[in-house]
Amino acid sequence: MGLIAKVVVGVLAITFMTFVAFFGRLPALRHTPIAWLYRAIWVYIPNGILAVDQALTGGRIISSAGTFGHYVWYGRHPTVLIFYILLLSVSEFLYLPGAWPRMSRFHQVVGAIAIILPYIFLYLAAFSDPGVVTAATHARYMSLYPYDFTLFHPGQQCRTCHVLKPPRSKHCAVCKRCVARLDHHCVFINNCVGYGNQHWFLLLLLSTALLTTYGGALGLSMISENARARSSIFSLWKHPQQSWHHYFILLTYGIQSDVGVGSVTLLVVMTSPLVWGLLGYHAYLIYCGTTTNESMKWQDWQVEMDDGFAFRRRLPIPRNRHPKFEASWTRWPVEPAQILVRTVDGEQPNDTSLPGEGSWERVWHLRDIENIYDIGFWDNLVDIFVPNHSFRVEAQSDLERGKRNRKTKA
Ligand SMILES: [Zn+2]
Ligand SMILES: [Zn+2]
Numbered sequence: 054m055g056l057i058a059k060v061v062v063g064v065l066a067i068t069f070m071t072f073v074a075f076f077g078r079l080p081a082l083r084h085t086p087i088a089w090l091y092r093a094i095w096v097y098i099p100n101g102i103l104a105v106d107q108a109l110t111g112g113r114i115i116s117s118a119g120t121f122g123h124y125v126w127y128g129r130h131p132t133v134l135i136f137y138i139l140l141l142s143v144s145e146f147l148y149l150p151g152a153w154p155r156m157s158r159f160h161q162v163v164g165a166i167a168i169i170l171p172y173i174f175l176y177l178a179a180f181s182d183p184g185v186v187t188a189a190t191h192a193r194y195m196s197l198y199p200y201d202f203t204l205f206h207p208g209q210q211c212r213t214c215h216v217l218k219p220p221r222s223k224h225c226a227v228c229k230r231c232v233a234r235l236d237h238h239c240v241f242i243n244n245c246v247g248y249g250n251q252h253w254f255l256l257l258l259l260s261t262a263l264l265t266t267y268g269g270a271l272g273l274s275m276i277s278e279n280a281r282a283r284s285s286i287f288s289l290w291k292h293p294q295q296s297w298h299h300y301f302i303l304l305t306y307g308i309q310s311d312v313g314v315g316s317v318t319l320l321v322v323m324t325s326p327l328v329w330g331l332l333g334y335h336a337y338l339i340y341c342g343t344t345t346n347e348s349m350k351w352q353d354w355q356v357e358m359d360d361g362f363a364f365r366r367r368l369p370i371p372r373n374r375h376p377k378f379e380a381s382w383t384r385w386p387v388e389p390a391q392i393l394v395r396t397v398d399g400e401q402p403n404d405t406s407l408p409g410e411g412s413w414e415r416v417w418h419l420r421d422i423e424n425i426y427d428i429g430f431w432d433n434l435v436d437i438f439v440p441n442h443s444f445r446v447e448a449q450s451d452l453e454r455g456k457r458n459r460k461t462k463a
Contacts, residue, residue, distance in 0.1 A: 060316040068323040133240040147313035167264045174257035184233035184248035194219040194233040195380040202392040204350045207378035237345040258332045265325035272318025280307030342427025363416045366409040384443040387425040
């Protein structure tokens with residue numbers, strides 16, 4: 054196999070692994086081959102190896118048979134975090150010796166900043182508190198958001214931590230703790246992404262997206278410079294009078310002239326769209342005022358609605374809060390105006406202890422339900438980037454119902 058073929062195969066393999074690691078756990082891809090592939094790599098194949106070991110040697114090679122796959126899947130370990138740091142560092146180690154002397158002073162300064170930022174945000178995202186619900190923080194997290202009586206109802210306890218679940222919180226099965234506004238557990242940072250560190254996670258995504266785009270653009274310009282040294286006719290955007298054969302020969306020459314710059318450029322050109330894709334997905338969730346976890350709950354509600362099992366009725370405004378299960382005050386500008394419940398038989402709920410007033414109405418569409426956690430894109434962003442920001446004073450008028458636009462949820 055020629056050098057260039059080896060480089061291409063290596064780049065394809067790393068891109069593929071990055072792709073599966075990025076998107077394997079995405080709820081939007083729950084029932085696709087990508088999710089299956091992710092489980093295959095992390096659970097089925099390790100378990101298969103263990104089964105063979107068990108059959109041949111009685112499990113002597115790997116003594117902790119059976120628990121390994123479980124550990125890899127559910128355990129908290131920095132495997133992917135290390136993979137990510139290695140990918141960054143090795144790429145920079147290969148790229149910089151060839152590229153640095155050819156960069157202008159301006160690009161050297163910008164490049165240095167672009168290289169350092171992902172490490173800083175990775176550190177902050179991985180090691181800051183994602184918003185763990187403890188006895189000390191419980192009261193504070195209870196007062197961030199009201200219960201929406203749709204995805205989150207008051208009075209529910211975490212079965213593991215035995216705490217009253219704050220609105221929008223979730224128990225992380227990997228870290229075995231409840232986290233305020235948990236988005237998801239991220240294997241790249243080996244930490245939960247929640248109220249406390251979601252801004253660092255987004256900045257990590259953004260800085261990585263910018264670094265790969267910038268490195269890719271610089272690398273491509275160097276590759277085409279190398280190729281032009283051979284033939285001045287070469288341009289990345291192929292000239293019509295140039296044959297494809299000739300174009301690829303020159304391109305290969307441009308990559309081979311500096312294998313370090315060439316291979317890393319190929320890698321970032323292929324992985325950059327993945328990072329932008331993931332960033333775009335999170336931007337969309339912010340636009341919808343939801344989280345990865347909540348988007349799954351909305352999907353489940355859509356299924357209930359399709360079956361005709363979802364009912365709603367009015368909640369009074371102002372409403373008397375439950376003194377034991379709800380905070381007496383939250384900093385959120387919007388209060389729930391309805392309660393949504395599911396019934397097992399498709400008949401109207403007849404539980405008289407349910408809150409609300411008036412008659413029950415069957416709901417068919419998500420768009421008919423208001424997401425009280427969506428207060429508009431910019432305020433949703435402020436909520437993520439400015440911890441403990443109080444929206445009450447600024448948005449008092451929003452308390453009047455019916456003024457805000459409805460959006461379809463993710
Ligand atoms: Zn918990
Ligand atoms: Zn976690």
